[in-house]
Amino acid sequence: xxxxxxxxxxxxxxxxxxxxxxxxxxxxxxxxxxxxxxxxxxxxxxxxxxxxxxxxxxxxxxxxxxxxxxxxxxxxxxxxxxxxxxxxxxxxxxxx
Numbered sequence: 001x002x003x004x005x006x007x008x009x010x011x012x013x014x015x016x017x018x019x020x021x022x023x024x025x026x027x028x029x030x031x032x033x034x035x036x037x038x039x040x041x042x043x044x045x046x047x048x049x050x051x052x053x054x055x056x057x058x059x060x061x062x063x064x065x066x067x068x069x070x071x072x073x074x075x076x077x078x079x080x081x082x083x084x085x086x087x088x089x090x091x092x093x094x095x096x
Contacts, residue, residue, distance in 0.1 A: 001017065001022045001023075001089055001090035001091040001092070001093060002022070002023045002024075002085050002086060002088075002091070002093070003018055003022060003023070003024045003092075003093050003094075003095060004025050004027055004030050004092065004093070004094045004095065005024060005025070005026050005027065005029055005030050005093055006027050006029070006095065006096045007030055007031045007096065008028075009031040009033060010030065010033050010034055010043060010044075011042050011095075012035060012043065012047070013041065014025075014095045015044075015047040015048060016047065017093075018047075018048060018051055019051075020050045020051070021050060021051065021087055022051050022052075022089075023051065023052045023053075023054065023088070023089060024048065024051055024052070024053050024054065025054045025055070025056070025082065025085060026053070026054070026055050026074075027055075027059060028034070028092075029063075031055055031059055031060055031063055031065060031081045032063070032065075032094055034041070034055065034069065034070050034071050034074050035071070036069060036070065036071055036072075037055075037075070040075070041071045043085065044071060044073055045071075045073065048058075048073070051076070052075065053073050053074050053075065054074065054075050054076070054077050054081070054082075054085065055070065055074055055076055055077070056077060056078070056079065056081075057076050057078055058076065058078075058079070059096070060076065069088060072092045078085065
């Protein structure tokens, strides 16, 4: 399953609903929760240990975030990568 997360701040209840081997794409202002040494980075490390975590490169550029400011858990992808994720995951869940 692909999870599209827009929440800011991240909710523990949402993270608990993400299963092993799911993919997670963080969008819009949820990106600010992915910065190194933030409270949310610890939460992600504790909650999402086997999931693939992604952000769109255009989204971080739009918000003035550099790749090296993100948690090392996060993979930066293009819109082509986003399309690939939607093709690889028949179920998509949006969290607002």
